[in-house]
Amino acid sequence: MNIDWSKAPKGATHYCPIRKTWLKQGGHCTWLSWSPFGRTHEEVLIGWTFCHPPEDESALIKEQWTGEGLPHIGAVCEVRRIAWGDTWSKVKVLCYGEKRAFFQNADGTEQSLRLDKIEFRHIRTPEQIAAEEREAKAKEMYLSVYFAVSEESWDHVPEAMRETFRKAIDAGWQQVAP
Known part of the structure; x- marks a missing residue:
């Protein structure tokens, strides 16, 4: 299935062909679903709302990270601390806080680093x-x-x-x- 990501609402990280909706994976393992219309308690509802996690995450179509900005939650990429001149390390992005990024390292350990002190790149071929x-x-x-x-x-x-x-x-x- 070919998805036109230019039609995705701002912040969308996945498309669910089963639900036929855009999804956004938030921090702390939360999922949000895009509602372009609807009502809740007599109020017009347009925007991101909390939803149950997808039943089968393998069926989801992820937006590919372009290398610009922050990688998506769940993305596997490389990271290094800028000021220390560290070597690049392969990580899986777990979530973001206000000032920190949380990763799982290749050895399975978890780590957090300040967002203003790190840089990301794609895993090199x-x-x-x-x-x-x-x-x-x-x-x-x-x-x-x-x-x-x-x-x-x-x-x-x-x-x-x-x-x-x-x-x-x-x-x-x-x-x-x-």
Whole structure:
């Protein structure tokens, strides 16, 4: 089933084809259902209302996280603390509070971190990892050839020259200790 997410109400994280409604997974394992019309106690009802959790979550269609903003609850992604220069860690997002995000780490332990001190990214594919490693080796080769330059100078190297270093890496170049 192909869902047009441009028609989803703001905040929708799932579409339930069984109920034919938009859903939003809130914090603390709550679920909200979009009601575009209706009445409750003689008041017009338009918006998000609490609902029972879906019977079969595997039937739900999740909106894909674009990498912008916060990942959806239940999303598996990578996170790191900005100021500490931590390595990226694979996590499952459990919920968000006012100032913290709560995760389940790959080893099953749970953790929370301040939202203003972390950043998220998609889990990288093997191709992305290989491309990053290739680029790092090309930069290392450049720095070993032009040892008097700073690491920041790599950003200003012309693309043709960068590609030459990448091709040397592909051909098997390795730095050997003197």
